Amino acid sequence: MFSFFKKKVYLCDLLEDFHDVHSHLLWGVDDGAPRQDSTDRIAAELVNLGFSHVYLTPHIIYGCYGNQTSETLKARFAELAPYEGLEYRLAAEYFLDEKFSQHLTEPNKMLTMADNHILVEYGLQVTRAEYLDMLFEASLAGLKIIIAHPERYAFAFDGRNMHEIEKLTSKGYALQLNMLSLLGKNGPKVKSIAEELLFKGKYTFLGSDTHSRLYTNTIKEGTISPKVAEAIKPLIANNKEILWK
Numbered sequence: 001m002f003s004f005f006k007k008k009v010y011l012c013d014l015l016e017d018f019h020d021v022h023s024h025l026l027w028g029v030d031d032g033a034p035r036q037d038s039t040d041r042i043a044a045e046l047v048n049l050g051f052s053h054v055y056l057t058p059h060i061i062y063g064c065y066g067n068q069t070s071e072t073l074k075a076r077f078a079e080l081a082p083y084e085g086l087e088y089r090l091a092a093e094y095f096l097d098e099k100f101s102q103h104l105t106e107p108n109k110m111l112t113m114a115d116n117h118i119l120v121e122y123g124l125q126v127t128r129a130e131y132l133d134m135l136f137e138a139s140l141a142g143l144k145i146i147i148a149h150p151e152r153y154a155f156a157f158d159g160r161n162m163h164e165i166e167k168l169t170s171k172g173y174a175l176q177l178n179m180l181s182l183l184g185k186n187g188p189k190v191k192s193i194a195e196e197l198l199f200k201g202k203y204t205f206l207g208s209d210t211h212s213r214l215y216t217n218t219i220k221e222g223t224i225s226p227k228v229a230e231a232i233k234p235l236i237a238n239n240k241e242i243l244w245k
């Protein structure tokens with residue numbers, strides 16, 4: 001469906017057979033779906049939007065959400081009811097803090113996507129692309145880094161943004177764009193940084209980061225320019241070809 005003047009494209013029109021790489025659908029483990037029925041309601045919306053495969057990436061943050069571990073998340077994943085039309089896989093979104101190094105002592109136990117890719121996030125207030133030593137340590141352990149939604153971090157906000165972003169991309173770390181950032185849901189500044197990074201070719205993957213039906217409703221109604229639509233098509237292909245092997 002195209003809007004009346006054909007100047008905007010509905011994001012969801014690009015999402016047929018979409019393979020998501022970032023979501024909080026696994027119930028009762030973080031700030032995403034609280035119960036199985038919540039997961040199912042979000043899943044129904046995702047299927048309507050065209051999603052066919054979804055990585056469940058619960059937060060692993062020390063001191064938050066009951067200190068989830070690979071084991072506790074695998075146990076919940078084993079209890080998760082399937083949803084027709086969606087294939088689920090379990091990964092995680094690791095918060096970068098001093099405790100992240102502890103996970104690296106047993107990299108084989110970490111929750112990764114295909115080809116040993118691992119999704120990591122910064123605190124939103126972080127002003128520099130710090131933790132570079134930790135990320136390097138992770139890559140030495142054989143993990144391939146994906147930085148979740150860099151457009152949302154303080155270090156992308158000011159005149160240093162490209163400099164700080166390039167500290168990450170120059171090391172070969174991939175960047176994952178959030179759909180809601182692109183749709184302006186995190187404010188105009190985040191949207192403009194997202195578009196700048198997108199047009200400079202900095203992103204590799206696109207994620208929904210769905211926590212609730214607020215996210216799916218926004219995606220359903222959201223429009224983007226034809227230029228943005230063209231720019232995200234390779235990311236959508238990368239999701240499927242690289243992370244869902």
Ligand SMILES: [Fe+2]
Pocket residue numbers: 022023024093148209
């Ligand atoms: Fe997330």
